[in-house]
Amino acid sequence: MICDHTSQIGGVMDSLPIRVSTVNDEVYERLRQWITTGTLLPGMKISIRSIADSFGVSTMPVREALRRLESDGLVVFGRRSVTVTLLSTDQVQQVFQIRLRLEQLAAEWAIDQVDEDDIADLESILAKMDRPDIGVDEWRHLNQDFHRRFYDCARSPHLLELIRNVWDKVEPYMAIYASTVQDFAEAQRQHSEMLELIRGRRLSALLTATAEHLDYTARTVVAALEGAAPPK
Template sequence: MSELITVSTVNKEVYKQLRQQIRTGKIRPGSKITIREIAARFGVSTMPVREAIRRLQAEGFLSVETRSVTVNKLSLDEVNQLFVIRQRLESLAIEWSLQNLDDNHVEEIKELEEILEEMDNKEISYNDWQRLNRTFHLTMYKLADSPSLQQLIENVWDKVTPYMFIYSSTINSFEEGQKQHYLMLDYLIKKDEEALTDLLVEHLEDTYKAIQKGLEESNK
């Protein structure tokens, strides 16, 4: 399957695709990459790749030395810290979302229901399930009507997403996660902040435990 880029905005597209491959674990944490390798993969010159690498280094995804580029790998403690941060930020998003939620948000609730229906597909791939999982959560948090909070949440998600793709993608975790998603939506509609927040914390703890187990086994 060709990954060649033919669009005119080459710099942006190289950055977008490289970031996506790192974020989804296609290029795994700890991997070393070369500018020529990425340029060949996307069918572009080295110039847009260098620009993409500079941006990704500034965002904390890559470490650049004289002759090597490494995808940053988080320690288990760092992953744990990010999940604690997610709990705090996303709990605040729930609080603000429920303050705003009213009868004018019928379309938003419908969108959440449609996302979950798509996730129910028994043939869904790991990548598509994780993509929709992210969409479900971020769509719910948009009800908070705070672009600043939304951006903070997305930034933290981006740091842990590779580990979610690599270590928490199992059928069992999908089934349990989906049960929790339906409960979240039910609590959201009922505006039950305490129940929704408690379930969110449980949901994040389950995800972290799956990642913790995977990281510990990979380090043996």
């Protein structure tokens, strides 16, 4: 169901006026961040005037930013409205399958280049994620850091750019995932298993664990979209 909560945008979001020379880029980056972090949820209508008023800018840079976001696949222009892209459950599963193929390739390229410093960084990230008082947003940020830190070892900027583009499409749904699970214990167990496989340079088992990890996440997101209980 499409919701329109942007009339309240000034009260719930950072509404400090933008005072930089590159207004168009700043508006674009802020809106992109709101979408990819789930501040603007999939299916939500966007009021160009409300956004402009919140940012303290005219409607022109907002409209231009939204056109750029349309090219990114993050919003959809209708006849009289702009809406945050809402993927169907089939489309969500397809995006996760694309993500899996790319991340397995990154793992294949990274596994032989991992050194002890890389392992130490991954351990440090997991330790931060295990804090009992960690907030949902921080956990999501560290979750992406964990995967990205390993894939950095692939030494392939082009592959990492493709992965980041797919992550941008998935991240709004990761907000749904994070708000659905009771805790992150299962995800953390999977992360720990993956780290041990990375440490042991066990590529075949790591590819399997990566597939299981992303399948679990995708099923949790789909269950949330369908209003069902999360998978065990």
